[in-house]
Amino acid sequence: MTTTPENHDAATQTAKPAETLAGANPTNCNTVTFTASDGMEVSFPLDFLLERGAIIADKINGEDIADVMGCANQLWIPGFPAKYFIRDIVGIAFTNEDEPPALPDFQDDGHDYTNRPNVSCKAEYVGHVGQPMLFEGWADDYDKRIVAVEFSLDEGTTWTRHETAGADAVRWVWWTFEWTPDEEGVFRMLVRSVNEDGKVSPTPAAHQFQVLA
Numbered sequence: 784m785t786t787t788p789e790n791h792d793a794a795t796q797t798a799k800p801a802e803t804l805a806g807a808n809p810t811n812c813n814t815v816t817f818t819a820s821d822g823m824e825v826s827f828p829l830d831f832l833l834e835r836g837a838i839i840a841d842k843i844n845g846e847d848i849a850d851v852m853g854c855a856n857q858l859w860i861p862g863f864p865a866k867y868f869i870r871d872i873v874g875i876a877f878t879n880e881d882e883p884p885a886l887p888d889f890q891d892d893g894h895d896y897t898n899r900p901n902v903s904c905k906a907e908y909v910g911h912v913g914q915p916m917l918f919e920g921w922a923d924d925y926d927k928r929i930v931a932v933e934f935s936l937d938e939g940t941t942w943t944r945h946e947t948a949g950a951d952a953v954r955w956v957w958w959t960f961e962w963t964p965d966e967e968g969v970f971r972m973l974v975r976s977v978n979e980d981g982k983v984s985p986t987p988a989a990h991q992f993q994v995l996a
Contacts, residue, residue, distance in 0.1 A: 900924030
């Protein structure tokens with residue numbers, strides 16, 4: 784079995800907040816307010832967005848975000864829970880408030896960070912004996928680096944580990960895994976990711992498939 788981990792930017796940058804409005808200057812404003820097409824508003828400290836490298840994305844791994852996530856664009860803040868990533872942004876305002884807005888409290892209580900570290904898996908649903916099958920997906924853990932992706936074909940009794948050399952905490956890891964079946968049957972590939980602290984995905988990704996002669 785082989786695996787080819789690749790680092791991909793989670794989103795393709797279209798504009799950093801400080802570059803979005805002409806004349807915006809971090810020295811005379813401290814707050815950025817994003818307005819969505821449905822009227823929803825969310826505000827963040829400008830310094831926080833710049834420090835995190837926040838972007839407004841219209842593509843994910845080269846694909847239009849509308850095809851992947853069903854929206855025109857999305858705020859993306861590395862290391863921050865995705866539930867705060869406002870979508871379909873139609874307006875951005877830079878203001879100088881007496882006090883910049885406080886960041887939401889997002890302790891790891893099992894709600895902000897679901898199934899951390901996370902992982903996905905996709906492949907064909909039908910394979911053939913002696914012919915390689917390609918499994919692929921992404922792995923991510925917010926502000927933690929993914930150091931390995933592990934695979935199991937016996938419902939998690941044993942795992943085959945493959946390191947993800949060159950991964951960092953900012954970008955997702957896109958992995959590929961090739962496996963050649965040597966018998967017919969129905970199988971289920973389980974996949975889990977491992978972060979830099981040694982923590983594994985609480986719930987592995989699963990892909991069930993059939994192998995024919």
